Amino acid sequence: MSEGVPTLYEWAGGSEAFERLTRTFYDRVAADPIVGPVFKTMSPDHPAHVAAFIAEVFGGPKTYSQQHGGHREMISHHLERHLTEDQRRRWISLLVDTADKVGLPDDPEFRSAFMAYIEWGTRLAKINSTLGKDAKLTDEPMPVWGWGVPGGPYKPAGD
Incomplete structure (x- = not known):
């Protein structure tokens, strides 16, 4: 936690929350x-692994990054999948419905950051899915996603 503002990971409930999300x-x-x-x-x-x-x-x-190869490895799993826009959108829809079902935070700030990453990540996956298995992948750094706005997470009135 930096300067009293929790990370999105902390706000969501840590590893257990993401494992519950991806299993479901x-x-x-x-x-x-x-x-x-x-x-x-x-x-x-x-x-x-996705969690x-x-x-x-x-x-x-x-x-x-330490156990599964980092961002480059994730990109390599999408090569030659030829994902369609309908598949990308359905993946997002199922993930959002699942986030609701498993109780991920639903405050506007968390969901905005969550959705921004999901939108960005699925578009990147779709682009990478058109590349061949022999594509020369660079060692892209692992994305790091934050709140996206100064001030941090949503705090209900009265807190």
Whole structure:
């Protein structure tokens, strides 16, 4: 925590919150006719890896970078997937519905930051999905997402 302002990771509830989100989300994805086929060969560890990635992006431990290869590795998983705009939008829709279902914070500031990252990340994934397996990937730094506005998280009136 810097200067008393929690990270998005802390505000969301830490690793447990992101693990709950991705477990529930990928159960829904597997049954979805639009995005399910993209994940038909998903490993059982996939939800935990994505949880570690999102947690790190939002200011949590650097688990994904240290154990799974960082941003470059995440990009490599999207190569040659040829994702469609309908799949991208459905992925977002399912994730937002799941965030509500599992109780991620729903204050405007958190959700704005969360959605900004999801929008940015899914557009990047779609772009990268058109690249071939032989694409020369650079060592892009891990994205670090914050509140996006000075002043930090939402505080209800009276707090």
